[in-house]
Amino acid sequence: MTTETLTIGKALNLGLRKAMEDDAKVVLMGEDIGKLGGVFRITDGLQKDFGEARVVDTPLAEAGILGTAAGLAMRGYRPVCEIQFDGFVFPAYNQIVTQVAKIHARSQGTMPMPIVIRIPMGGGIGAVEHHSESPEAYFAHTAGLKVVAVSNPVDAYWGIQQAIASPDPIVFLEPKRRYWEKAEVDLDATPDPLFASRVVRGGDDVTVLAYGPMVKTALQAAAAAAEEGRSLEVIDLRTVSPLDLDPVVESVRRTGRCVVVHEAPTSLGLGAEIAARITETCFHSLESPVLRVGGYDTPYPPSKLEEEYLPDLDRVLDAVDRSMGF
Amino acid sequence: MTALPEATEMVDPVPGAAAPHLPPERGVDTVQLLTPEGDRVEHPDYPLDISDEELRGLYRDLVLVRRWDAEATALQRQGELGIWASLLGQEAAQVGAGRALAEGDMAFPTYREHGVAWTRGVDPLHVMSLFRGVDNGGWDPVATRFNLYTIVIGSQCLHATGYAMGVQRDGSEDAVLAFLGDGATSQGEVNEAMIFAASFSAPVVFFCQNNQYAISVPLERQTRVPLYQRATGFGFPGVRVDGNDVLAVLAVTRAALAAAREGQGPTFIEAFTYRMGAHTTSDDPTRYRLASELEEWKLRDPIARLKAHLSRSGVADAQFFDAVEAEADELAVRIRRGTVEMPDPAPAGMFDHVYAEQTPYLAAQKAEFEAYHASFEGGHQ
Numbered sequence: 262m263t264t265e266t267l268t269i270g271k272a273l274n275l276g277l278r279k280a281m282e283d284d285a286k287v288v289l290m291g292e293d294i295g296k297l298g299g300v301f302r303i304t305d306g307l308q309k310d311f312g313e314a315r316v317v318d319t320p321l322a323e324a325g326i327l328g329t330a331a332g333l334a335m336r337g338y339r340p341v342c343e344i345q346f347d348g349f350v351f352p353a354y355n356q357i358v359t360q361v362a363k364i365h366a367r368s369q370g371t372m373p374m375p376i377v378i379r380i381p382m383g384g385g386i387g388a389v390e391h392h393s394e395s396p397e398a399y400f401a402h403t404a405g406l407k408v409v410a411v412s413n414p415v416d417a418y419w420g421i422q423q424a425i426a427s428p429d430p431i432v433f434l435e436p437k438r439r440y441w442e443k444a445e446v447d448l449d450a451t452p453d454p455l456f457a458s459r460v461v462r463g464g465d466d467v468t469v470l471a472y473g474p475m476v477k478t479a480l481q482a483a484a485a486a487a488e489e490g491r492s493l494e495v496i497d498l499r500t501v502s503p504l505d506l507d508p509v510v511e512s513v514r515r516t517g518r519c520v521v522v523h524e525a526p527t528s529l530g531l532g533a534e535i536a537a538r539i540t541e542t543c544f545h546s547l548e549s550p551v552l553r554v555g556g557y558d559t560p561y562p563p564s565k566l567e568e569e570y571l572p573d574l575d576r577v578l579d580a581v582d583r584s585m586g587f
Numbered sequence: 588m589t590a591l592p593e594a595t596e597m598v599d600p601v602p603g604a605a606a607p608h609l610p611p612e613r614g615v616d617t618v619q620l621l622t623p624e625g626d627r628v629e630h631p632d633y634p635l636d637i638s639d640e641e642l643r644g645l646y647r648d649l650v651l652v653r654r655w656d657a658e659a660t661a662l663q664r665q666g667e668l669g670i671w672a673s674l675l676g677q678e679a680a681q682v683g684a685g686r687a688l689a690e691g692d693m694a695f696p697t698y699r700e701h702g703v704a705w706t707r708g709v710d711p712l713h714v715m716s717l718f719r720g721v722d723n724g725g726w727d728p729v730a731t732r733f734n735l736y737t738i739v740i741g742s743q744c745l746h747a748t749g750y751a752m753g754v755q756r757d758g759s760e761d762a763v764l765a766f767l768g769d770g771a772t773s774q775g776e777v778n779e780a781m782i783f784a785a786s787f788s789a790p791v792v793f794f795c796q797n798n799q800y801a802i803s804v805p806l807e808r809q810t811r812v813p814l815y816q817r818a819t820g821f822g823f824p825g826v827r828v829d830g831n832d833v834l835a836v837l838a839v840t841r842a843a844l845a846a847a848r849e850g851q852g853p854t855f856i857e858a859f860t861y862r863m864g865a866h867t868t869s870d871d872p873t874r875y876r877l878a879s880e881l882e883e884w885k886l887r888d889p890i891a892r893l894k895a896h897l898s899r900s901g902v903a904d905a906q907f908f909d910a911v912e913a914e915a916d917e918l919a920v921r922i923r924r925g926t927v928e929m930p931d932p933a934p935a936g937m938f939d940h941v942y943a944e945q946t947p948y949l950a951a952q953k954a955e956f957e958a959y960h961a962s963f964e965g966g967h968q
Contacts, residue, residue, distance in 0.1 A: 288756070314755075314756055319783070320779070320782050320783055320786050322779040322782065322783070324745065324775060324776050324779055325745060325776070325779035325780070325782065325783050327745075328742065328744075328745020328746060328748070328749060328776055328779070328780065329745050329746075329748050329749030329752055329780075329783050330749060331745070331746050331749060332745060332746040332747060332748060332749020332750035332751070332752065332753065333749045333750070333752055333753045334749075335693075335728075335729075335734070335746060335749070335750050335753075336749075336750045336752075336753025336754065336757070337753065338753050338756070340749075352775075355739065355742065355776070356742065356745065356776070359739045359742065360737075360739070360742055360746070364735075365940055365941070365942065365943060366723075366940045366941050367723040367724070367735050368723075368724075368727075368728055368735055368940075369722065369725075369940050370939075370940040370943070371727050371728060371729050371730075372728060372729065372735075373943045375943075404941050405941055405942065407942070407946075427944065428943035428944060429942045429943050429944055456946070503946035503947065503948045503949070504948065
């Protein structure tokens with residue numbers, strides 16, 4: 262067993278390296294990912310080892326990155342595109358939604374689009390506008406795309422490799438404020454499937470759902486609640502589209518209560534879809550309405566206000582209180 | 588803060604009459620090998636060595652493609668197609684470009700490239716099925732090396748460039764041909780495609796059919812300079828060709844593809860032509876262009892000039908022309924019958940290729956859909 266202590270960022274770097282070693286068709290594309298190694302250094306050292314044909318510093322144009330990635334995929338390549346920050350994915354939105362997502366269906370299966378779109382997501386780093394957003398709902402709403410959100414180094418290491426090996430286009434969301442968080446990663450382990458949610462803390466009173474950067478927040482809330490004698494079950498959704506709700510349904514049927522947490526604006530966010538599906542499947546088990554804790558329906562605020570905007574431990578506990586008190 | 592002055596009257600920022608959408612004079616930066624009267628002329632940069640058989644083949648292509656187009660327009664009028672995007676007037680641009688492709692080359696069409704589809708061996712019925720609403724194009728884009736029609740304007744130019752970047756990485760000598768229209772040159776993605784292609788010296792040729800109108804909006808709203816001159820700014824050659832001259836289009840496109848194959852990078856070709864019909868069957872061009880303009884362009888018909896040349900030079904005789912007409916009639920019958928008799932798609936098929944690996948949720952949705960339909964007596968069509 263080979264175990265290493267890795268940050269999420271380093272785990273992604275090693276996962277990318279492994280994927281490139283395993284498959285010569287894997288090509289990384291993005292802005293500043295070559296010599297610089299990306300603004301978060303996720304691709305650090307890869308251009309040096311794999312060359313400029315496989316780690317491509319592109320012109321500064323996101324639609325260009327995704328559109329040429331689609332063309333490379335048509336030629337049999339497996340592009341991995343880095344979008345520098347979440348808010349900069351929108352120039353590429355047309356290519357992602359009208360082309361990358363639809364080409365497999367349009368071509369009746371003759372043209373797969375094995376493209377990974379890596380996006381550092383979410384806030385909490387004190388950045389300027391467009392650097393702290395959570396765009397997952399836009400992509401989860403689009404048929405043909407799959408969307409995953411990793412929360413820890415183990416899933417980062419395996420997840421990026423699984424996403425690259427997948428024949429479908431995947432929006433791969435990385436929790437940017439957690440890039441530097443560490444954990445032990447067993448490099449010889451058999452990983453969990455990519456499109457599966459996971460119970461990360463058992464409990465009996467309320468089921469708390471989170472993904473990406475909010476998993477840690479949910480776990481902190483569960484630890485705090487335990488001190489008050491409340492037992493929260495925390496599930497890391499891991500996959501946003503498709504959702505894997507079987508473990509959630511099992512949990513909610515037991516607890517009767519559910520709180521969904523995400524950074525994205527609450528209205529029409531993933532929490533809305535999850536609440537609807539839980540209501541459809543667990544109606545007779547529910548003791549209280551499914552509650553959502555999310556960002557507000559405002560533009561992401563200037564960074565001096567982001568702590569007010571982002572769900573935190575207290576807001577999760579507040580929702581737990583409301584759920585229990587219903 | 589100073590208040591803005593109150594406007595009393597809206598000022599037209601670009602006053603003046605529309606430019607006449609007529610072809611430039613011969614010799615003025617436009618490659619021509621066949622005059623509108625059907626006279627063969629030479630161009631120093633584009634010699635064309637072509638056999639009589641190839642010449643007759645081009646004529647046959649042009650006539651059959653126009654007949655297909657006419658039949659499709661008629662079928663739309665009779666309710667058999669949802670819509671049709673006519674290529675009338677652009678046959679030479681499309682056939683010339685399509686016949687310049689080598690077998691391994693890949694083409695990326697817009698939704699009007701029926702003439703190119705024809706040259707790639709795509710069954711016309713696989714194009715008709717798209718416009719009938721049966722599928723999104725029934726041909727295999729990998730086997731035919733002819734991508735599916737891309738309907739969002741200009742998006743395919745990036746796919747072509749990326750594909751060409753793949754060709755480079757393969758060390759292959761394939762080349763790539765991206766089709767676009769005059770309107771598409773205003774799209775950001777098209778400009779990004781040219782930047783990427785130039786930056787990576789990708790083996791891609793941008794083939795722009797300037798048919799003078801983007802639906803109703805004339806060329807002068809898209810550009811202040813002739814389109815082929817844009818290429819200079821991207822750092823690769825631009826050439827304007829008489830788009831109604833199939834020989835010139837063939838020669839110019841062949842040369843550009845050869846340059847791409849040799850590692851010289853992209854070329855922008857502006858095929859100067861005219862959309863003689865409507866944008867689509869839903870359009871009414873009498874609202875935005877003059878009848879006199881169309882009359883001028885009829886004198887430059889791409890088929891008439893090749894026919895004149897073939898007759899005058901003795902390459903083809905009346906028997907040949909009659910045979911092509913008869914073949915066109917047979918093709919039209921086949922297209923009509925095949926379209927009218929085309930079965931509707933199986934309803935549950937819409938779930939099948941959303942993903943290469945179907946998701947459990949979508950599989951369940953499909954099962955529910957099928958159960959719902961099965962719940963009706965005798966099934967539900």
